[in-house]
Amino acid sequence: MKAGSLLDTISPLTLKTNPMNIKAYSILSLSLLLSCSCYAQTSSGRYARIVTIGPHQGKSAEFTAGYKRHIQWHRDNKDPWTWFGWTIVLGPRLGYFMDGTFGHDQAELDHPIKPAEDAADNNTNVAPYADFLSHGIYERVDGLSKGPVLPDTSPYLIVNSYQVNLGAETKFEQAIARFNDARLTTYRLKTGGTEASYVLFRAGSKFSDAAVVADLQIEPGVVASATSELFRYQAAMSHAP
Numbered sequence: 001m002k003a004g005s006l007l008d009t010i011s012p013l014t015l016k017t018n019p020m021n022i023k024a025y026s027i028l029s030l031s032l033l034l035s036c037s038c039y040a041q042t043s044s045g046r047y048a049r050i051v052t053i054g055p056h057q058g059k060s061a062e063f064t065a066g067y068k069r070h071i072q073w074h075r076d077n078k079d080p081w082t083w084f085g086w087t088i089v090l091g092p093r094l095g096y097f098m099d100g101t102f103g104h105d106q107a108e109l110d111h112p113i114k115p116a117e118d119a120a121d122n123n124t125n126v127a128p129y130a131d132f133l134s135h136g137i138y139e140r141v142d143g144l145s146k147g148p149v150l151p152d153t154s155p156y157l158i159v160n161s162y163q164v165n166l167g168a169e170t171k172f173e174q175a176i177a178r179f180n181d182a183r184l185t186t187y188r189l190k191t192g193g194t195e196a197s198y199v200l201f202r203a204g205s206k207f208s209d210a211a212v213v214a215d216l217q218i219e220p221g222v223v224a225s226a227t228s229e230l231f232r233y234q235a236a237m238s239h240a241p
Contacts, residue, residue, distance in 0.1 A: 045105035046142070048187060050199075052134040053097045053126070060095065063129035067097070067237050073121045074239045079113045084151050085237035090210055091159075091229030096133070098231065099238075102140075102151065109137065136192025138199065140185060144176045147183030153238075156204030157231040158213050164196040168222040172198070175218045204230070 055063035067085070074083065085099045112118065140149070151157055164172045176186055181202060189197035204210065210230045 045103045045108060046140045047104045047106060047109060047190075048100055048102040048138045048140065049104075049109070050098065050100040050134075050136055050138055051132065052093070053099070053130045054093075054133050055095065055097065055130045059129040063097070063126065064237070066125040066129050069125040070122055071237055071239050073118070073125075074113070077113055077117070078241065079239060080241050081108075081113070081239075082241060083239040084153075085234045086157060086231035087234055089207075089230050089232045092227060093229065097130070097234075097237075100151070103149070134193065137190045138187040139190050141173075141188050141198075144173055144186040145184055146181060147185075150183070150185035150201040150203055152203065153233055153235065153240075154203035154205065155233055156207065156209060157233065158202040158204050158210055159229045159231055160200040160202075160216065161227045161229070162198045162200075162223050163194055163225040164198060164222060165224050166196055169196055171222045172196075172218065175216060175222070176200070179214070179216055181214055 053063075053067075071083070071085070074081075081101045082103070083099055083101050085097065088094060088096045088098065162172065176184075176198075183203060185201045187199045187201070189195075189199075200216070202213065204213075207230070213228075
């Protein structure tokens with residue numbers, strides 16, 4: 001959906017707002033859109049594209065209005081892909097925006113709707129007011145997930161991102177498998193950032209759910225860095241066909 005981007009700290013998306021980095025990610029993102037036909041989205045697919053966007057200072061209102069116009073382009077063009085949008089309300093990326101499309105099989109990733117027109121509309125309505133900070137492809141790890149697949153339209157999403165030390169992935173995944181949470185969806189970064197990066201999604205019905213979220217118990221030496229954030233779902237900045 002985006003003309004270029006993805007996550008700043010995605011291990012949690014962590015990318016500096018260096019203009020050269022942003023330019024490089026924009027070029028990479030545009031290259032992912034060079035395909036013309038579109039497939040219907042299937043919830044059974046394991047793959048996701050996730051983008052992180054940082055509004056320019058003092059331009060949050062303009063960004064929001066522009067992004068809503070861009071989402072309307074997807075609606076008007078009957079995009080078969082679902083796009084979720086969230087504002088980050090707790091965490092180091094406070095005020096950033098994240099969007100993502102989930103539930104795709106591998107072949108679908110080659111077939112976004114009208115990629116050239118999408119990129120042009122995005123450049124008109126979004127790019128003047130924000131920087132695209134990260135863009136990555138993630139794979140859902142069903143063996144490390146519980147309950148209905150996330151994300152969904154829950155009011156909040158509790159997001160824990162982990163950068164795991166290379167070679168310690170098995171121990172980390174064993175810790176997730178032991179995690180006692182009734183609803184959890186785990187994604188692993190495939191391309192677009194640092195290797196051995198994981199993101200855990202848990203739904204929240206209210207802001208205060210962030211205060212009582214269970215902690216993941218991991219032995220020392222497994223995780224290089226970890227980030228916890230709270231996302232607020234933005235229905236007006238999301239698209240469901």
